[in-house]
Structures are given as C-alpha cells and as structure tokens.
Amino acid sequence: MTEISNKDIKQCDVCERNSLLKWKCIDCQLSMCHLCMENIHTKFKLSETHKIISLTGSHERIKPNYCHIHRNQLYCIFCQSCDHLVCPTCLSENHSQHSLTEVEGMVMKIIARIKSFEEQIQNTLIPLCMETxxxxxxxxxxxxxxxxxxxxxxxxxxxxxxxxxxxxxxxxxxxxxxxxxxxxxxxxxxxxxxxxxxxxxxxxxxxxxxxxxxxxxxxxxxxxxxxxxxxxxxxxxxxxxxxxTNQPMLPIFDSMNLNKKLISKMFGFHNSSSELSISFNKSFSLSLPSVTCMKISKNTETIYLWIGCNAAQKIEKYRILPDFKLEQEISDKKVYDMSTTISGDVLFTCSNDTCLYKAKKDGTRKLRSFAPLVPKAVYVNLKDEIHISLQEYGMNKRHSKIVTIDSKDSKEIKHYENGHNKEFFVCVTRITDDSDCLYLVDALSENLEGRIVAITKKDGLLKWAFDGHVERRFPFTPSDLVTTKVNSLVAADVRNNLIYILGNHGTLFQMIDTTKIGLMRPCCVDIDDSNLLWVAFTPTCKTAKTTDIHVFRYE
Structure with a gap:
C-alpha cells in the first residue's frame, strides 16, 4: 500500500472523532483511522474482500504534492475517472463514487509507459533518423x-x-x-x-x-x-x-540578334520544369487479351509496331503507315521481352526458355542458347550491341547476370555479375542504355514489385537506384523502361497508373497519372523517331479480348 504523510484533514467516517485518517475502503466508501480499520471495519460483512487504500504515511520514491484546491492537504489517491490526483477532501466531496487507484500504482504505470517511449525512441525513431x-x-x-x-x-x-x-x-x-x-x-x-x-x-x-x-x-x-x-x-x-563599274560586291555580314532564347538554344539551359504537357495523337485497338512487350521500328518511311502477348503465345507485327495492317504473326511463343535491331528485325526471349530468338520476314530462328540460365530482358542499342539479362530458373534463385554480345557473331563482349559482397540487381526484366550506363528494371519479388537501377558500363558499379519514393497507393511496380533522345528515362508503373520521367542521374522530373486522362494500368512504353510516346494499357477486365495502344505527344 502507498503511504503518504498527511495531517489536518477531516474526521474518521466511522468513529467521527479521530482526524488522523489513514485508510479508505473503496467498497464502503469510508475514510477511516487506523483503529477503526483494525477493530471495526474487519467485522463488516465480506470485509475481507474489500479493497483498502492507504491515505497517509510516506514513500521514499514518491515526492508528496499539495492539492491545488485544498492547499493544506496532500494528494492521497489517483482518480481514474477524472484522470488526476485528489486529496482526502476532494475524495469525499466529488470523487467518492469514482474509480480510484493508489498513487504508486499510477506512478508505476506512467514509468512503464515512459519506458515504452524510451524503447520506441531507441529501437525505432533513432534508427529511422539515422537512416534518414x-x-x-x-x-x-x-x-x-x-x-x-x-x-x-x-x-x-x-x-x-x-x-x-x-x-x-x-x-x-x-x-x-x-x-x-x-x-x-x-x-x-x-x-x-x-x-x-x-x-x-x-x-x-x-x-x-x-x-x-x-x-x-x-x-x-x-x-x-x-x-x-x-x-x-x-x-x-x-x-x-x-x-x-558593275563589279562583284563584298558579301554583307548578317549578324544575328543574340537574345537569351537563341543563346539558350545554342548553349543549353537548366531543365527544372515540373510540368509536362501531353496530348493524344492517335490510338489503336488490337485483338489481343493483353500486351507483354511492345516495340516500334522504322524501315524507310514505314513504321512498324511489334507486339508480344504471353497470354496468346504470339508475336504480331503491324504496319502503321500508310495504313494500319497486320503483316506478320509468330505463334506458339510465350514471349517475355523483345527488342528491334537496326535492320528492322526483332530479337525476343520466352518465359522459361534458355534461348534467344530472332524474327525476320522469312521466319524465326534460334540466335543463341544460354543454358542452363534463362534469358529475360533483351535490348539492342545504337551500336548494334545486344544486352541480355540471365537468371537461374525460378524467382527464388539468386544467381543473375547481364551479358553484352556482338550482334554479328553472338560472342560475348562484356558481362556484369553480382559478386559475393554486392547485389546490384535481383531479377532484371527490362534493359535500356546510353553511352555511360545500363538502366534496368529490377524485380525484387514475384509480384514484380521493384526498382529502377543504373550501373556504369565502365566498371559495373551501382550508380543510383530509384524505388518510386513518392506517395503512391501500391508498391512501386515498374513494368517497362525506355530512353529518350535527350537521355532521360520513361518508365511505366502498372499498379499505380503512373508514368515516370527520370533524369539519367535518377532524379524524378515528372510523374503522369494516367487516370486523369481516363486510362489505367500502363504496362509498356516506347518512343518513335518523331518523339511520340507509345503506351500500351493492360485491360482491367480479365475476360477482355482487345487491348488499346495510345500514342501521345509530350512537351
């Protein structure tokens, strides 16, 4: 029992003579002196089950405080109903029917709560702040x-x-x-x-x-x-x-007005605009249930659209100009990724298949086998080099690497591999590049939650990683990636209905919410020679039989 010294308080409720109150019976609502508690209260019916609380005495660990209402009396008990300390007079006047507890018990609860705060600070907040x-x-x-x-x-x-x-x-x-x-x-x-x-x-x-x-x-x-x-x-x-006298004259020197706009155009400028304007250019509807990958190629004046559909196990080639027409179809291929070559052909990989394939007008052939590893992402750059990500079979396998091969003889030029003390990528699903870096879509889990990473071509080291660190409803799920003519990156986030515009240093320039233009689940992106952005959208209905592709002009 808690004992806190007290004096000069009201008389005992039992004998009505002794003013040195020492005990309070919660069940009887009686304040008693020590003699009444020992000799009289013990004779009450069921008194052994009553709850008795000390009103007087002292405790070394608790500093006594005087009541701010009855300034000559000390706090003796804690009222849980009112959530504050009360003195004996306060108790008899206003708190007799309230839920009461000993001061020491209340103090111990506060100390326990403070300790939990300490643990939260030590174990959560400080590490979080240190990480930040x-x-x-x-x-x-x-x-x-x-x-x-x-x-x-x-x-x-x-x-x-x-x-x-x-x-x-x-x-x-x-x-x-x-x-x-x-x-x-x-x-x-x-x-x-x-x-x-x-x-x-x-x-x-x-x-x-x-x-x-x-x-x-x-x-x-x-x-x-x-x-x-x-x-x-x-x-x-x-x-x-x-x-x-009609002689040739010296040419006139026509000097241009060196205004700010002209100098910026010649020299360069800081691109810090956060607004990106996009507008519809055209749209196409395909008789496919979904789109796994999409690439644009150009042969002279004709633009071709290559579509890979894993669900339908086929690749289709459409002529865009002068009219929209299906020109080629490759069946029985569960395509995973593909990339067009400089000559206008397409290289592609298939799910759980160890070979890289090449599709031309006259048919399809195996270009190279990577057994026992499975090729996933494939990309052909402007130098006609082929970048391919390789993975052990199954998402739970950790061994992965990227190889660069020559398009002429399929021989390996260079490879990038996770070492024992580094893991720059887990499962690369898409690849693109520029002169300095490889840019990868890295899937970290089976539901394709992931990130975009850049590794340097020179030494294969991680340059930066982007995990979509902005407010979003679902985890960052990059499904496709493409580089622009000005070395920025365009990425599709299929679950969050977002298209990201990133700088080649990993800086977020712009984020386009496709729901604001009435479209959902952007899954594939590509950019043509006219700088038009092509976006394929996954149908929201599981039984859909058609897929839409929209072309945007962006500034």
Missing part, C-alpha cells in the same frame, strides 16, 4: 557530384561553343579575304584597261586634230578606213564604262 540522416548525407554527396558534373558540362559546352565560334569566324574571314582578293584583281584589271583606253583616245584625238588642220594632205582611202574603225571603237567604249 544517412540518406541525406548520400543525397548531399550525389547532389555535390551532380553539381560538379553540371559545372563541368557547362564549362565543356563553353569550350565546344567557343571552338565552333572560332572555327566559324575563321571560315567567314577566309571567305571574306578570298572575295576581297578576287575583287581587287578585277578592279586592277579594269583600271589597267581604262588606262590603256585613255591613252588610245588621246592618240585618236591627236589624229583628229591633224586631219582637221590639213584635210587636203590625207589619203581619202586611208581616212575612210580610220574613221570607220574609230566609229566602231567609240560605239563600243561609250557603253562599256557603265558596265565596267
């Missing part, structure tokens, strides 16, 4: 590296632009000097011609003067010939001075 602090530190490092990289790019762009300006200046000056030399030569020649003509005209004048002075001494025949030649020469030279 670590991420912030990593972000600081990444941003610092990006900052230095951008500075380097700006300085390099300045050098490149300056070299181009110098080269263009030299070309203009050289052409101008050549033109000036050409004009000088022409003018010197004309000056020489006019000087000769002036001398000739002076001789003619002297001849004329002589004839006029002594016309009888001249031979008539000779005079006839000379006058005729003189007439012809004069008729020619009378029109030639004006023609001779």
């Amino acid at each position: 602090l670590s991420k912030i530190s990593q972000l600081q490092c990444v941003e610092h590296v990006r900052f230095r990289s951008y500075i380097g790019q700006i300085m390099h762009q300045e050098e490149r632009l300056f070299k181009h300006i110098q080269l263009h200046r030299e070309i203009l000056l050289t052409k101008l000097q050549q033109k000036e030399t050409e004009i000088k030569d022409i003018l010197l020649q004309k000056k020489k011609t006019f000087t000769i003509n002036i001398d000739k005209m002076r001789q003619m004048k002297m001849f004329i003067d002589n004839i006029l002075q002594e016309p009888g001494d001249m031979d008539v025949d000779y005079l006839q010939r000379e006058s005729e030649e003189m007439r012809k020469w004069l008729s020619t030279e009378m029109s030639s001075p004006n023609e001779q």
